[in-house]
Amino acid sequence: MTDPVHAHSVAPSVAAAPAAPAPAAPPAVDVRDLAVHFKVHRGLVSAQTVKAVDGVSFSIAAGETLGLAGESGSGKSTVARTLVRINRPTAGSVLLAGAETARLSGQQLRAYRRRMQMVYQDPYDSLDPKMTIKDAIGEGLIVRGVPRAGRKAEVEELLARVNLPVALAGRYPGQLSGGQRQRVSIARALAVSPEVIVCDEAVAALDVSIRAQVLNLLKDIQADAGVSYLFISHDLSTLRFMADRIAIMYVGRLVEYGTSEEVFSQPAHPYTQALMAAVPDIVNLGGPRPAPLPGEPPNPASPPSGCAFHPRCPLAVELCRTVAPPLVRKASGQLAACHVVPDAPEVTP
Amino acid sequence: MTAPPTGPLLGGELPEAALEPGTAAELAAVADEPGLGRRALTSLRRDPVALISVLAVVILALIAVFAPLLAPHNPLQAYPNGLSSDGAPVGPGSSFLLGTDPNGRDVLSRLIYGARVSLLVGVVATGLASAIGVLVGGIAGYAGGIVDTVLMRITDVVLSFPILLFCVALIAITGPSTRNVMLVIAFGYWTYLARIVRGLVLSLKEREFVVAARTLGVGHRAILRRHILPHLIPAIIVYSTLGIATSILIEASLSYLGIGVPLPQASWGQMISQGQEYFQTAPWLLIAPGVALILTVLAFNLAGDWLTDLLDPETSGDRR
Numbered sequence: 001m002t003d004p005v006h007a008h009s010v011a012p013s014v015a016a017a018p019a020a021p022a023p024a025a026p027p028a029v030d031v032r033d034l035a036v037h038f039k040v041h042r043g044l045v046s047a048q049t050v051k052a053v054d055g056v057s058f059s060i061a062a063g064e065t066l067g068l069a070g071e072s073g074s075g076k077s078t079v080a081r082t083l084v085r086i087n088r089p090t091a092g093s094v095l096l097a098g099a100e101t102a103r104l105s106g107q108q109l110r111a112y113r114r115r116m117q118m119v120y121q122d123p124y125d126s127l128d129p130k131m132t133i134k135d136a137i138g139e140g141l142i143v144r145g146v147p148r149a150g151r152k153a154e155v156e157e158l159l160a161r162v163n164l165p166v167a168l169a170g171r172y173p174g175q176l177s178g179g180q181r182q183r184v185s186i187a188r189a190l191a192v193s194p195e196v197i198v199c200d201e202a203v204a205a206l207d208v209s210i211r212a213q214v215l216n217l218l219k220d221i222q223a224d225a226g227v228s229y230l231f232i233s234h235d236l237s238t239l240r241f242m243a244d245r246i247a248i249m250y251v252g253r254l255v256e257y258g259t260s261e262e263v264f265s266q267p268a269h270p271y272t273q274a275l276m277a278a279v280p281d282i283v284n285l286g287g288p289r290p291a292p293l294p295g296e297p298p299n300p301a302s303p304p305s306g307c308a309f310h311p312r313c314p315l316a317v318e319l320c321r322t323v324a325p326p327l328v329r330k331a332s333g334q335l336a337a338c339h340v341v342p343d344a345p346e347v348t349p
Numbered sequence: 350m351t352a353p354p355t356g357p358l359l360g361g362e363l364p365e366a367a368l369e370p371g372t373a374a375e376l377a378a379v380a381d382e383p384g385l386g387r388r389a390l391t392s393l394r395r396d397p398v399a400l401i402s403v404l405a406v407v408i409l410a411l412i413a414v415f416a417p418l419l420a421p422h423n424p425l426q427a428y429p430n431g432l433s434s435d436g437a438p439v440g441p442g443s444s445f446l447l448g449t450d451p452n453g454r455d456v457l458s459r460l461i462y463g464a465r466v467s468l469l470v471g472v473v474a475t476g477l478a479s480a481i482g483v484l485v486g487g488i489a490g491y492a493g494g495i496v497d498t499v500l501m502r503i504t505d506v507v508l509s510f511p512i513l514l515f516c517v518a519l520i521a522i523t524g525p526s527t528r529n530v531m532l533v534i535a536f537g538y539w540t541y542l543a544r545i546v547r548g549l550v551l552s553l554k555e556r557e558f559v560v561a562a563r564t565l566g567v568g569h570r571a572i573l574r575r576h577i578l579p580h581l582i583p584a585i586i587v588y589s590t591l592g593i594a595t596s597i598l599i600e601a602s603l604s605y606l607g608i609g610v611p612l613p614q615a616s617w618g619q620m621i622s623q624g625q626e627y628f629q630t631a632p633w634l635l636i637a638p639g640v641a642l643i644l645t646v647l648a649f650n651l652a653g654d655w656l657t658d659l660l661d662p663e664t665s666g667d668r669r
Contacts (some may be wrong), residue, residue: 084564113566125557130579139575143566185561192565 258334
């Protein structure tokens with residue numbers, strides 16, 4: 001049924017081509033074969049390469065949200081940090097509104113940074129404790145070149161946009177709650193009018209009640225400003241609420257990629273199925289629980305051969321131990337990287 | 350698309366919290382946190398040693414500034430009644446409170462003017478050393494790589510000399526003068542702050558708020574000025590206070606060795622040097638500047654310790 005030769009004839013970039021239905025405008029973000037490798041030094045001489053991200057492709061249409069999920073160590077944060085260029089991509093390309101940005105440096109890189117912003121996980125460390133709220137937000141305005149005279153009004157406007165009282169403008173981050181700080185982070189990102197905002201576990205550190213407020217705020221901002229989000233979370237319910245498309249990552253690669261509808265209604269990859277089964281279900285409390293996923297996520301420094309998931313996979317066959325499956329379209333509609341799950345029937349264009 | 354999430358996965362809707370951000374209670378709660386000034390006063394009230402040392406530093410500064418008003422005599426003038434009939438210095442008494450030196454000059458006046466020299470050298474040399482240290486350490490820590498390696502190896506070389514010996518050697522080249530003494534001390538002392546600042550910057554630049562500023566598109570110079578330097582200030586203040594004590598000691602040592610502040614200007618080190626010859630017959634010549642030097646250095650060290658506790662460079666301003 002699954003023919004490895006056929007599977008390999010599909011080049012990864014083709015297989016993972018953006019599934020956006022509207023080909024007229026280029027997607028806001030188009031990531032192709034992104035690889036981020038780190039050299040880890042052991043002792044004086046030996047160095048080892050850790051492939052934190054290895055051949056990841058996805059695209060986000062303007063005004064859309066891509067949800068990226070995976071266990072810790074899957075490389076999802078590295079993807080985020082590479083998009084905002086905290087890390088440098090080892091290979092691959094990152095197209096922003098159709099223009100290549102992966103090799104930018106110097107002044108061009110600084111100009112690029114404005115267009116892609118990030119909201120960080122830790123609301124305590126991502127704001128300078130010695131800087132008032134208005135200065136933190138104002139810093140973005142300085143970057144955007146807003147003249148001094150106009151900054152106060154714009155800061156107040158941004159505070160209002162994230163539903164914070166103007167009275168907070170003179171406060172320090174230490175005097176704010178976690179949810180308030182995360183709103184300030186969002187306002188700071190908005191200050192430079194970005195096209196894309198990367199939210200790396202942006203609500204993970206917040207109380208559940210505050211979390212809903214912040215998620216709704218992010219949605220409102222998207223509706224107003226048309227920004228795209230790359231929304232990273234290990235919490236699938238959050239992603240279901242936020243995302244139009246879902247990408248599931250495992251040890252540096254995408255294992256499943258499709259619309260929220262496809263992935264949540266018919267998860268194709270056994271890893272995705274296991275993640276979904278692990279979400280606590282209030283409606284069916286006390287019902288039969290599926291067996292939890294055995295084992296630990298592998299060390300990205302020495303991933304298993306073949307399909308990285310095979311040691312933990314309930315469906316694994318002999319082929320999985322030797323050959324890494326490509327990301328191809330499956331019968332249920334989305335892309336998935338699995339030898340066992342049936343492919344979509346061949347369509348001749 | 351934006352409908353509230355339902356279904357078994359989520360198990361119900363996300364609760365819309367009733368709590369408005371920044372409620373009045375929350376805003377009021379934060380106002381009670383005591384400011385730095387208030388914390389300083391509280392800790393001074395609780396710690397008499399700190400209080401005395403800080404007062405001593407303040408008094409010393411006032412003495413140095415108002416020396417011409419406070420000194421009872423001209424420190425440079427040899428008074429005819431300053432020597433006894435057999436030419437020996439006069440002991441402490443009503444006309445000369447702390448006695449006179451072998452030239453018939455008033456010891457108290459020289460002591461007061463000597464405070465000027467000590468403080469001037471201490472403050473200027475330390476200020477200069479701090480400026481160099483912050484610059485070198487900051488650049489090394491922020492730039493990293495080869496710049497860091499080169500700057501820190503230079504720092505290590507300077508650091509490997511005993512500081513006093515280093516200063517003596519430099520003075521031998523440049524010649525003794527008050528200006529040269531300050532420059533030489535600064536050149537020997539900047540390494541300590543450079544190392545401390547480099548370490549702080551190394552950890553600061555990995556902090557998320559610095560990374561966030563970088564991804565916002567803020568330039569390196571603005572990041573150093575707005576996000577790095579404010580976090581260094583407590584450490585700079587603390588080590589500068591201790592540096593003043595060290596500088597005063599080095600100046601006294603150089604003057605004692607006769608290569609510090611040139612004569613006839615009064616300086617504590619040079620007074621001690623002269624006083625030890627007359628220790629048997631005129632002990633006040635040694636005791637007066639010696640006690641002044643000990644008390645000054647002690648006061649600056651203790652005040653520095655108190656500042657360390659108050660500004661604690663590890664946690665200052667970052668208390669969560």
